[in-house]
Amino acid sequence: MFVAEETPQTHAAPSSRKNDATLEGKVITITGAGSGIGRASAVLMASRKAKLVLVDFNTATGEETLELVRKNGGEAVFVQADVSRSEDVQNYIQKAIETYGKIDVAFNNAGILQKFQPFHEISEEEFSRVIGVNLKGIFFGMKYALQVMEKQGYGHIINTASTTAIRAEHSLAAYTASKHGVAGLTKAAAIEYVRKGIRINAICPGGVATTLTAAVPQSLQESGYVPEEFPNMRIGRYAEPEELAELVAFMASDGSSYMTGSIIVADGGLTL
Numbered sequence: 001m002f003v004a005e006e007t008p009q010t011h012a013a014p015s016s017r018k019n020d021a022t023l024e025g026k027v028i029t030i031t032g033a034g035s036g037i038g039r040a041s042a043v044l045m046a047s048r049k050a051k052l053v054l055v056d057f058n059t060a061t062g063e064e065t066l067e068l069v070r071k072n073g074g075e076a077v078f079v080q081a082d083v084s085r086s087e088d089v090q091n092y093i094q095k096a097i098e099t100y101g102k103i104d105v106a107f108n109n110a111g112i113l114q115k116f117q118p119f120h121e122i123s124e125e126e127f128s129r130v131i132g133v134n135l136k137g138i139f140f141g142m143k144y145a146l147q148v149m150e151k152q153g154y155g156h157i158i159n160t161a162s163t164t165a166i167r168a169e170h171s172l173a174a175y176t177a178s179k180h181g182v183a184g185l186t187k188a189a190a191i192e193y194v195r196k197g198i199r200i201n202a203i204c205p206g207g208v209a210t211t212l213t214a215a216v217p218q219s220l221q222e223s224g225y226v227p228e229e230f231p232n233m234r235i236g237r238y239a240e241p242e243e244l245a246e247l248v249a250f251m252a253s254d255g256s257s258y259m260t261g262s263i264i265v266a267d268g269g270l271t272l
Helices: 036-047 059-071 086-099 124-152 173-193 216-225 239-250
Strands: 026-030 049-057 075-080 106-108 154-158 197-204 263-265
Touching: 026 086, 036 049, 036 059, 036 075, 036 086, 036 239, 036 263, 049 059, 049 086, 059 106, 075 086, 075 173, 086 173, 106 239, 106 263, 124 173, 124 197, 154 173, 154 239, 173 197, 173 263, 197 239, 239 263
Parallel strands: 026 049, 026 106, 049 075, 106 154, 154 197, 197 263
Antiparallel strands: none
């Protein structure tokens, strides 16, 4: 392993390692905050003193998360947005700046599933819908957060990809393509901004017990295909959203300060 004799002229490492897990004072945007990993991450990071900008397409569930955060003594605002629309993303980024004056971490987490179906049966509309939210939504979230972070001279972006970012999944071609794209955007941006004090990483959950995945068994039955690993996850169960939230909170903290361009798999052994 090569060890540099002299530290390159770049942003210094954190001066203290004592409180790397704390999020106190950090302003964090979270898309898909109305349920699942987004909601669990919001509640956990608020408990660690982060100030949150909660974003979701569904106003009702987004405001439920806001209420949960506030009931637990956390500080947050909610913004309704369709992440596939550039103007909506710019709006919540602007709301973050107007409310808190900065963005330390952008957690681009919003995503949708596609119907399990053969490649040749995927409609153009379905392909565009999945790519629009899962890939274009990540692109917009990164683009406008990066504009803020470059002016600040620091920041961290965390993207939610999937195990389908590193392997294909049967009957999920559009979803697989979108998540491969998320991994690509993450790595490409990490290279560009690594010397600008900005880090970009992605997490790859496997099966997570959320409202998004609740419909998967029925969709699989309708498609006529059940992957061999589906009935018997290697770790024996789906992840709870709170387990993934712990990973997100760590990534948002200074404890992950030497990580950028990482595609982090947390899948209970699914891809082994």
